[in-house]
Amino acid sequence: MLGRGERRNRAEQALHQLRAVLNRALGAAAGERERAEALKRQLEFEQSVQRIGLAQASRDEDILERLSDPALAAVWAKITADRDTSYAEWHRDGLGAVRDLVAAEATGPAGRPWEEWLGRLGDDPGVAAPRLWRIGTAQVAHAGPEHGFPLAVPLLDAAHLRLNSAPGSRAAVDAIVETVLLRMLSTFAPGMVRLHLWDIGHLTGPLPNLHPLTAAGLMVVHDPTRLDDLLAHLAGHIRKVHANAMRVNRTSLREVCVAAGRRVEPWRVAVLFGNGERMDDEQYRELNRVARTGPDAGVHLILVDVPVSANSPMETVTFVDAETATSSMTGPGVVVRADPPAPPAIVGRAAALIRDDVVARRGRPRSFADLLPEVLGQESSRDELRTPVGFDEGDPVEVVLGDATPHALVAGPSGSGKTNFLYAMLGGFAARYPPSELELYLLDFKEGVSFAGLTPGRKDPSWLPQAKLVGVNVNTDREFGLALLRYLAQELARRAEAAKRQEVTKLAELRDAEPDRDWPRIVAVIDEFQALFVGRDQITQQAATLLEDVARRGRSQGIHLVLASQDIAGIEAFWGKPAVYDQCTLRIAMPKAKRVLSTENTAALSLPRWHAVLNHDSGVPHGNETAHVPDASSRGTFDALQHRLWQDTNTAAPRLFDGAHQPDLTGAADFTARKGPILGQIIDVDDRSATLRLDPVPGRNVAVIGTATADALSIMDTAVLSLARSHVPETCEFHLWCPVEAMAEHVARVKQALLRAKHKVEFRSGEDAGKLAEVIATLTEQQTDKPRYVFFYAVDAAHQWLEHKQPPLMISGLDRLRSLLKNGPSARIHTFGWWRGISRLKDTLGFSGADDIGAWVALDVQGADLSTLAAGQFVDWSPRPHRAVFFDRSTHSKPEILIPFDTSAALEAS
Numbered sequence: 001m002l003g004r005g006e007r008r009n010r011a012e013q014a015l016h017q018l019r020a021v022l023n024r025a026l027g028a029a030a031g032e033r034e035r036a037e038a039l040k041r042q043l044e045f046e047q048s049v050q051r052i053g054l055a056q057a058s059r060d061e062d063i064l065e066r067l068s069d070p071a072l073a074a075v076w077a078k079i080t081a082d083r084d085t086s087y088a089e090w091h092r093d094g095l096g097a098v099r100d101l102v103a104a105e106a107t108g109p110a111g112r113p114w115e116e117w118l119g120r121l122g123d124d125p126g127v128a129a130p131r132l133w134r135i136g137t138a139q140v141a142h143a144g145p146e147h148g149f150p151l152a153v154p155l156l157d158a159a160h161l162r163l164n165s166a167p168g169s170r171a172a173v174d175a176i177v178e179t180v181l182l183r184m185l186s187t188f189a190p191g192m193v194r195l196h197l198w199d200i201g202h203l204t205g206p207l208p209n210l211h212p213l214t215a216a217g218l219m220v221v222h223d224p225t226r227l228d229d230l231l232a233h234l235a236g237h238i239r240k241v242h243a244n245a246m247r248v249n250r251t252s253l254r255e256v257c258v259a260a261g262r263r264v265e266p267w268r269v270a271v272l273f274g275n276g277e278r279m280d281d282e283q284y285r286e287l288n289r290v291a292r293t294g295p296d297a298g299v300h301l302i303l304v305d306v307p308v309s310a311n312s313p314m315e316t317v318t319f320v321d322a323e324t325a326t327s328s329m330t331g332p333g334v335v336v337r338a339d340p341p342a343p344p345a346i347v348g349r350a351a352a353l354i355r356d357d358v359v360a361r362r363g364r365p366r367s368f369a370d371l372l373p374e375v376l377g378q379e380s381s382r383d384e385l386r387t388p389v390g391f392d393e394g395d396p397v398e399v400v401l402g403d404a405t406p407h408a409l410v411a412g413p414s415g416s417g418k419t420n421f422l423y424a425m426l427g428g429f430a431a432r433y434p435p436s437e438l439e440l441y442l443l444d445f446k447e448g449v450s451f452a453g454l455t456p457g458r459k460d461p462s463w464l465p466q467a468k469l470v471g472v473n474v475n476t477d478r479e480f481g482l483a484l485l486r487y488l489a490q491e492l493a494r495r496a497e498a499a500k501r502q503e504v505t506k507l508a509e510l511r512d513a514e515p516d517r518d519w520p521r522i523v524a525v526i527d528e529f530q531a532l533f534v535g536r537d538q539i540t541q542q543a544a545t546l547l548e549d550v551a552r553r554g555r556s557q558g559i560h561l562v563l564a565s566q567d568i569a570g571i572e573a574f575w576g577k578p579a580v581y582d583q584c585t586l587r588i589a590m591p592k593a594k595r596v597l598s599t600e601n602t603a604a605l606s607l608p609r610w611h612a613v614l615n616h617d618s619g620v621p622h623g624n625e626t627a628h629v630p631d632a633s634s635r636g637t638f639d640a641l642q643h644r645l646w647q648d649t650n651t652a653a654p655r656l657f658d659g660a661h662q663p664d665l666t667g668a669a670d671f672t673a674r675k676g677p678i679l680g681q682i683i684d685v686d687d688r689s690a691t692l693r694l695d696p697v698p699g700r701n702v703a704v705i706g707t708a709t710a711d712a713l714s715i716m717d718t719a720v721l722s723l724a725r726s727h728v729p730e731t732c733e734f735h736l737w738c739p740v741e742a743m744a745e746h747v748a749r750v751k752q753a754l755l756r757a758k759h760k761v762e763f764r765s766g767e768d769a770g771k772l773a774e775v776i777a778t779l780t781e782q783q784t785d786k787p788r789y790v791f792f793y794a795v796d797a798a799h800q801w802l803e804h805k806q807p808p809l810m811i812s813g814l815d816r817l818r819s820l821l822k823n824g825p826s827a828r829i830h831t832f833g834w835w836r837g838i839s840r841l842k843d844t845l846g847f848s849g850a851d852d853i854g855a856w857v858a859l860d861v862q863g864a865d866l867s868t869l870a871a872g873q874f875v876d877w878s879p880r881p882h883r884a885v886f887f888d889r890s891t892h893s894k895p896e897i898l899i900p901f902d903t904s905a906a907l908e909a910s
């Protein structure tokens, strides 16, 4: 690919030849000087000719008078002969070369007369621009018009154009500007060239014929007093384009477009009409900065009477009178003239046609389907994730998650369309990046089911192939958020380890180093993420620390966070950890969003409905892009895309964690895998249950504590059924004791389930319970090598009988029960007891029995009351429905939260 310098060289080659010829002609006298040394008069004469140039000399009366001197006439004849030889060469070779060059490089509207193209819409897709643009005609000063040649200059993607007027030349200047703009507008498909117009003198003065373009936003006329704003706008745009190019390791917009095979960003051409005076220092600096950095970002200046420093690529046309000019391309001695402009009415109609085309194309409402590529799943996420999420006047507006904008913050009040925005973004990503390139983890702390549709449901069996985990209704299960962050931190460590092994630092490099492995980018969306930080507790602390870690290190490992919230301002823990906020360099503000953009950036306040401000520059004003976000949540939008993707790809369904539903025991991975006794589901990214080991050692009994009957029964049932599943029939015994009449029916169902599984069951309830003391005695006395599992429901209800001391030894049932708890486990008799309160449990255990309960599950019991059972440590637990806290002395350092299963299906199963 040619560098900019090289491109310019090529474009100038023929013109260089022209310059050389002209210089020779103009400087021919220099050779004569040596020979004329002796002749002072000749020398002086020759010098004076040399000084002003031959062309001007031939019009100089003083010189013409001196030609009556034959010596000087001889010098004159020699000089003109030299020149004529040079010109003959130029006319023979150079002129044709220049004409050919312009014909080849300024093709179509870029170089042809307006009659051939004006009023027709351009169709060039704008991947690359013509190298030269015709601005007029030129001819060597003394030559006739038949020796004229088209003058063309490099412009789009290469250089700027500067015009200096002379008195009376304004019409010619305007003709050059208008014609060259029309050439650009007519070359490319409408919309690819955007104009900015600023005139120090007038608001509506210049280029009146192009004004129809303003109606479509193709031309913006700037306030004469607001040059600062225009320059800041251009500078901001250049920064944005550069940043985007850098993200894909390109140095210019041109390269980005060539690589993408399409124009990703229109050219911006700013036409500035000045008055010849230098602007103030600050503006002058900014203008020069735009001039220096603009061409690589597709930003170009046409400066009329605006002084600017010489160190940016720029050609200059300087008028010497009303109609003729010189140019920096051709040097002195070549006369430049503007081409005659097209009639105003025709120009106006052409501008209106371009406007109408853009308006018509935009007029069609943009829908979710317009966010999708023609072919699904074709993109690589090696460098970034990129998708349009909305439209600005019909043009797509993109979000980018990559090394430079690793994380996003989305804010907007309730109902402002945050969730819809997330759907638009996820849809755009999912349509472009297959599951090997993108994995999604989606968590919604809001009450409701916003992401549930991404998992298989009763009505719609499809799922989003890229989704690995969906958490809904997690508002009270902040542990789940924590688990997700922990999971991401682990994944981060895994990637960092691989990167270290390969001695690379970024995901893109890791992918190059390990092309056979899948290293997808991971996007974790957490809606209403502030819920993670609501308490002043360990979860808040841990969440803040983990979030900071993932935000900081995820950047280079392709792990991206998208954090959405109604009110960023309210997140106290967030402000204690500004790193997270700072790392979220992509900001998305829905209408009336607060704090998500920088303080001085008020763009979100005036945003219309269903619009968003997208800002990849941490919210500073120049980074704003406004987009209308199409409806992505109604039927037939995201769901239809999901269906297509689901049919085309073969991936496992994502795991759904729904905090509002008790998980079904029969679906639990550890239950089906016969992992031994389980008690409930752990709140985790993976489908994991709380499992127990029942070794024949003291203390391996389990207490369930609390009055929440349904949950307590669920935990007891889960333990029974999972034990039954993990034993071959006849290899163990079950004993079910239920002193409470009201529960007997339920326990009888458990018995039936065990019998169906061909297990041996002893069931005692009602009046049988009165005999429990004897039963316990026989149980401990009978020797057997099979494990025995005692499930004792509502132990405290049996106390009335158990406390009886029985003659002759005066041993009570309670004594026997304590002995069972103490000595049973070593003899492989493990007891699962349910007590309806912590003090009742303590009554049963007596003074020294606490050690005999090695594991417990508590329901509606305050954390503070549980510390004696947890080796004295503080238990961070506030009871909540359908949640329990579980502690196993032999495996836990601290308690964990579990969810009692829905056991109804498991109880009925045969």
Ligand SMILES: Nc1ncnc2c1ncn2[C@@H]1O[C@H](COP(=O)(O)OP(=O)(O)OP(=O)(O)O)[C@@H](O)[C@H]1O
Pocket (backbone or CB within 6 Å): 412, 413, 414, 415, 416, 417, 418, 419, 420, 421, 446, 566, 610, 611, 629, 630, 631, 632, 633, 634
């Ligand atoms: N761009 C849009 N075009 C049409 N309808 C939209 C658009 N965005 C959102 N809606 C509709 O507006 C309603 C609210 O949108 P959404 O749920 O996305 O808002 P939200 O900011 O997430 O609100 P909340 O935080 O209360 O859930 C939804 O019924 C949605 O279908």
